[in-house]
Amino acid sequence: MPEGDTVWKTAQLQHAALAGKVLEKTDFRVPKYATVDLSGETVHGVVARGKHLFHRVGSFSIHSHLKMEGVWRTYRAGERWTKPEFKARVILDAPGVQAVGFELGLLEVIPTADEHTVVGHLGPDLLGPDWDAVEAVRRLVADPEVPVFVALLDQRNLAGVGNVYANELCFLRGMLPTRPVGEAPDLARTVDLAERMLQANKQRFTRSTTGDLRPGRTSWVYGRAGKPCRRCGTTLLGGELGRLEGQERVVTWCPRCQS
Ligand SMILES: [Zn+2]
Numbered sequence: 314m315p316e317g318d319t320v321w322k323t324a325q326l327q328h329a330a331l332a333g334k335v336l337e338k339t340d341f342r343v344p345k346y347a348t349v350d351l352s353g354e355t356v357h358g359v360v361a362r363g364k365h366l367f368h369r370v371g372s373f374s375i376h377s378h379l380k381m382e383g384v385w386r387t388y389r390a391g392e393r394w395t396k397p398e399f400k401a402r403v404i405l406d407a408p409g410v411q412a413v414g415f416e417l418g419l420l421e422v423i424p425t426a427d428e429h430t431v432v433g434h435l436g437p438d439l440l441g442p443d444w445d446a447v448e449a450v451r452r453l454v455a456d457p458e459v460p461v462f463v464a465l466l467d468q469r470n471l472a473g474v475g476n477v478y479a480n481e482l483c484f485l486r487g488m489l490p491t492r493p494v495g496e497a498p499d500l501a502r503t504v505d506l507a508e509r510m511l512q513a514n515k516q517r518f519t520r521s522t523t524g525d526l527r528p529g530r531t532s533w534v535y536g537r538a539g540k541p542c543r544r545c546g547t548t549l550l551g552g553e554l555g556r557l558e559g560q561e562r563v564v565t566w567c568p569r570c571q572s
Pocket residue numbers: 542543544545546547567568569570571
């Protein structure tokens with residue numbers, strides 16, 4: 314799953330390429346929207362809300378979610394695509410530029426006025442203009458029995474934390490991923506740290522939670538099960554954790570630094 318900073322960067326790049334341009338051609342390659350034609354409409358902008366993307370075109374919004382494999386790419390006119398054509402779900406042609414959404418986990422066209430109906434359930438957006446740390450904490454503790462790792466990933470509590478950040482936050486705050494969120498110390502600090510991590514990473518290509526951008530040094534625990542803890546040397550443990558069966562995510566933790 315992409316983190317909120319990836320989605321934010323995608324929106325920035327799409328916005329820079331398309332905003333203010335009139336679409337010359339649109340091609341929706343999903344059955345439900347195959348007949349939708351937004352050519353002749355102006356792209357007002359591209360925004361991210363949590364992990365959701367909205368390309369605002371005319372009075373409509375192309376709503377997409379990257380889910381597992383999705384990406385948006387922009388190409389200059391005539392440039393060769395970097396992904397196979399059969400993976401394209403939507404193609405937007407504007408003067409001099411082509412935007413292509415590949416393998417999007419969700420793609421729909423809705424009136425812009427209805428955007429709130431698809432993201433209204435989201436908690437405060439860590440990278441949004443309306444970020445509200447107090448509200449995020451309030452939502453996190455509303456269900457105190459939930460493991461803190463699961464609560465941090467739940468986009469209804471706060472929007473933008475994915476698997477990488479959830480693991481790193483638990484480590485940096487000394488909490489086992491399984492600790493009930495109601496027993497997590499000082500969630501305001503955890504939420505503040507989440508916001509600073511996403512802000513620090515949103516403009517750069519290499520994501521790092523350690524401050525070190527060199528390959529293999531960008532995380533404390535994420536992707537490092539079986540390797541020594543960077544802080545105490547203890548072998549990091551790994552497992553899976555989720556609210557429901559089928560929703561488990563990979564967790565990694567230090568049995569000594571986290572309790
Ligand atoms: Zn440790």
